[in-house]
């Protein structure tokens with residue numbers, strides 16, 4: 280499974296999660312994390328999974344990530360699986376909002392195939408650091424993505 284992790288990050292915390300997700304996915308195929316402002320036009324050519332992640336800002340995803348998704352090439356979307364994550368403050372979800380759920384909604388409007396529910400990783404303050412254990416949780420989430428990909432790719436056996 281070849282993967283691309285596209286992230287936005289103001290203070291570096293989401294970048295750390297993106298890199299851990301990519302490092303973990305690299306066990307199953309090519310995988311790398313690229314900042315949203317640096318994605319090359321041919322970056323999608325060889326991939327099966329596109330993971331997008333950004334910080335939650337004002338209960339929303341970042342303008343750069345929204346813009347990236349809005350300009351995805353429709354012809355390339357159909358053959359990809361998607362997954363979303365965010366970072367947000369370590370407070371109740373109803374207080375913080377979640378960029379990942381906004382990314383999920385934006386992608387749902389494009390009718391793409393999503394592998395799993397969006398994930399949130401917590402920071403202890405606006406500039407970080409990440410809460411204890413979040414990098415390990417990011418690695419676990421990445422493994423779940425691979426497991427779910429395997430399930431999706433299993434051939435469907437039609438009884439005769």
Ligand SMILES: Cc1cc2nc3c(=O)[nH]c(=O)nc-3n(C[C@H](O)[C@H](O)[C@H](O)COP(=O)(O)O)c2cc1C
Nearest residue numbers: 288289290291292293336337338366367368375405
């Ligand atoms: C302008 C701004 C708005 C923010 N709004 C929220 C918010 O609505 N909910 C939340 O949980 N965190 C909010 N935060 C905290 C960010 O989620 C936090 O800075 C981010 O997760 C850190 O990731 P980064 O280091 O990748 O930028 C906000 C931060 C900034 C700078």
